[in-house]
Amino acid sequence: MRKKIAAGNWKMNLDLTQAQTLISELTQMINDEYSGSAEVVLAPPFPFLYPAHHLLKNHSRFHLAAQNIYTKESGAYTGECSAQMIQSVGASHCIIGHSERRQYFGESHDQLLAKIRLCLRFGIYPIYCVGETLSARESGKTFEVIQQQTEQVLFLLTEDEVRKIIVAYEPVWAIGTGKTATPQQAQEVHAFIRRIISEKYGASVADETSILYGGSVTASSAPELFSQPDIDGGLVGGASLKSREFAEIVKALP
Ligand code: 13P
Numbered sequence: 685m686r687k688k689i690a691a692g693n694w695k696m697n698l699d700l701t702q703a704q705t706l707i708s709e710l711t712q713m714i715n716d717e718y719s720g721s722a723e724v725v726l727a728p729p730f731p732f733l734y735p736a737h738h739l740l741k742n743h744s745r746f747h748l749a750a751q752n753i754y755t756k757e758s759g760a761y762t763g764e765c766s767a768q769m770i771q772s773v774g775a776s777h778c779i780i781g782h783s784e785r786r787q788y789f790g791e792s793h794d795q796l797l798a799k800i801r802l803c804l805r806f807g808i809y810p811i812y813c814v815g816e817t818l819s820a821r822e823s824g825k826t827f828e829v830i831q832q833q834t835e836q837v838l839f840l841l842t843e844d845e846v847r848k849i850i851v852a853y854e855p856v857w858a859i860g861t862g863k864t865a866t867p868q869q870a871q872e873v874h875a876f877i878r879r880i881i882s883e884k885y886g887a888s889v890a891d892e893t894s895i896l897y898g899g900s901v902t903a904s905s906a907p908e909l910f911s912q913p914d915i916d917g918g919l920v921g922g923a924s925l926k927s928r929e930f931a932e933i934v935k936a937l938p
Contacts, residue, residue, distance in 0.1 A: 686894045688910075689850065689917040690934040691725040691811065692924025693751065693779060693898070694732075703732040707739045709927035711746065714934055722917060722937035725749050725777050725811075726924075730765055737774025749777035749811065752785060755798040757805075767802040777809045779919075781837065783856045793836040800837065804845055811850045811919065812838060813898070814877070818857035826855075827876055834880060843885050851877055851895045852919040858899025860921060867908045867915075870897045874914035903932035910936050 698706065707726070714724060727749035728736050740746040754764035770778060780803065781796040796812070803810045814833040816826045830853070838846060853873050858865050865873075874895045882890035897909055898919030909915055917937055923929045 686892050686916055688720070688722040688937045689725055689894050689896055690722055690930070690937055691727060691749065691777075691779075691852075691896060691917070691919045692930055693727045693749075693782070693919055693921050694729060694925060695751070695784070695921060696729060697925055698728070698732070700732060700735060703728055704735060704739060706925065706927055707736055710931060711740065711743050713927060713931040714745065715743065717931065718935050720935070720938050722934060723747055724934055727751050727777070727779055730770075733770060733775055734773040741774070747777055748775045749779055750775045750808075751779050751782070753778055753780075753799055753802060755795050755802070757802060767799075767806040767808055771806040771808055775808060777811055777850070778803050779813065779852075780810045781813045781833075783813060783815055783854060783859060787856075793833075796837050797840055800841065800845075800849070804848060809848055809850060811852050811896070813852045813854050813919070815854040815856050815859075815899070821855065821857060826873065830873060830877060831880060834877065838881075839884055843889055846881070846885055846889055847892060849893065851893060852898050853877060853895060854898035854919060860900070862900050864900040864902070864905045864909070865897070867912050870909060871912035871914055874912065878914050901933060903929050903936070906933045906936035 725747045750770040753767045780799050785791045800810045816829040820829045878890045894916040896917045896919045901918045901920045902923050
């Protein structure tokens with residue numbers, strides 16, 4: 685059975701005190717109110733990973749993700765963080781290829797592939813993001829874009845490597861806009877991603893791959909999204925910064 689996952693991408697928000705408060709509130713609410721099987725993955729900014737690791741280490745449901753790493757293992761790359769660094773401060777997951785990184789930092793498929801390979805070398809589960817822009821959707825190119833983003837990165841990995849990847853479908857037009865994809869729109873793309881993974885690596889790999897939806901997920905939209913057969917959870921931005929809201933999103937998973 686593939687894993688159900690609620691992941692919170694905090695992006696570049698909060699200070700240390702706010703981050704600690706959010707984690708304390710979340711662990712309490714989720715421990716008290718949720719008895720399902722989902723994993724909760726929190727992706728705070730780099731400076732909060734280590735303090736977050738200390739707050740989360742006795743809560744086995746919770747896992748820690750970085751939001752990015754650099755494409756090189758180590759060296760003279762001022763301002764960057766490596767896979768080994770994030771692993772050494774407690775991260776078990778890393779978001780790779782978020783549309784904000786593709787858009788604002790011009791990250792290429794080659795770079796994303798290098799980052800995924802470094803994650804895997806250090807035992808970190810990559811959360812690989814794909815998603816079309818509004819203009820791609822409006823011109824009927826959604827599946828073409830998703831296929832390219834999948835073929836040019838994921839499909840260059842071995843079957844064993846792909847088994848460690850979590851995919852996140854995040855339509856760019858739904859990120860931070862309050863405009864959630866309908867459950868049907870999201871399901872259609874998730875089913876497509878699972879089908880092309882199945883065609884390339886076989887049904888058992890595809891069945892085991894968790895595919896998360898991201899883009900304006902809220903406590904009210906989560907239940908219907910998460911009830912779709914190919915949606916295995918969410919990658920949540922804004923709503924993951926509010927403990928009550930995010931706890932309700934987690935509780936929408938079985
Ligand atoms: P929002 O939930 O704020 O739309 O952000 C989604 C996202 O980008 C998660 O990675």
